[in-house]
Amino acid sequence: MLTQDELKQQVAQAALDYVLPQLQPDSILGVGTGSTVDRFIDLLAAHRQAFHAAVSSSERSTQRLQAAGIRVLDLNDITATALYVDGADEIDHQLNMIKGGGGALTREKIVSSVADRFVCIVDASKLVDQLGGFPLPIEVVPLAREAVAREIRQLGGQPVLRAGFTTDNGNQILDVSGLRYGDPAAFEAMLNNIPGVVCCGLFAISGAHVALVAGQDGVSRLELQDD
Numbered sequence: 001m002l003t004q005d006e007l008k009q010q011v012a013q014a015a016l017d018y019v020l021p022q023l024q025p026d027s028i029l030g031v032g033t034g035s036t037v038d039r040f041i042d043l044l045a046a047h048r049q050a051f052h053a054a055v056s057s058s059e060r061s062t063q064r065l066q067a068a069g070i071r072v073l074d075l076n077d078i079t080a081t082a083l084y085v086d087g088a089d090e091i092d093h094q095l096n097m098i099k100g101g102g103g104a105l106t107r108e109k110i111v112s113s114v115a116d117r118f119v120c121i122v123d124a125s126k127l128v129d130q131l132g133g134f135p136l137p138i139e140v141v142p143l144a145r146e147a148v149a150r151e152i153r154q155l156g157g158q159p160v161l162r163a164g165f166t167t168d169n170g171n172q173i174l175d176v177s178g179l180r181y182g183d184p185a186a187f188e189a190m191l192n193n194i195p196g197v198v199c200c201g202l203f204a205i206s207g208a209h210v211a212l213v214a215g216q217d218g219v220s221r222l223e224l225q226d227d
């Protein structure tokens with residue numbers, strides 16, 4: 001029986017195998033955040049000559065990329081990336097995700113938005129029929145924390161401040177349990193419209209294009225057809 005750590009290592013290797021043949025010397029790779037991505041970065045280090053640079057979704061990943069000798073560009077200095085690789089806290093079979101367990105959701109949504117393809121890398125415990133088991137992280141402007149929390153309670157959620165945590169953008173996070181997402185994309189749009197919400201961890205308006213899922217029987221690939 002493989003442990004969750006071993007599955008994360010396996011899917012990081014699968015991500016490398018998926019990405020490497022697509023990299024060119026001038027490629028820029030979008031890189032997410034989290035313990036699964038940490039393993040991917042560590043594997044990527046040996047192939048840093050195969051592509052030009054990375055754009056990163058957090059200070060944490062930037063530090064790890066740079067320590068691995070990988071050049072990190074500012075998102076303002078590029079226009080697009082072919083690929084973005086990141087983990088998730090939950091992913092459903094339509095490749096909608098809940099992200100932000102590591103607190104990097106806002107930059108993850110921004111950096112992934114310039115990528116042609118979002119490659120989600122998870123162990124099988126993250127693949128669910130229905131999103132909602134994992135509390136939804138919502139990044140809020142500190143001034144608006146209580147106002148947003150009241151709106152969230154109206155929607156049936158129970159918001160809890162992530163104590164002692166400040167995002168890379170200087171904001172706070174509410175972790176919200178009890179929400180039910182009938183239509184995840186519509187729910188995401190509704191949350192985006194609450195004043196004071198910087199970003200919510202629902203990635204449904206724009207989900208993943210490919211999911212690599214590591215289970216006890218190996219890594220499987222879920223893929224949506226391109227429009």
Ligand code: 5RP
Nearest residue numbers: 034035036087100101102104
């Ligand atoms: C960070 C994220 C991560 O992708 C998510 O929390 C999964 O992390 P891990 O790979 O450590 O399980 O969204 O904000």
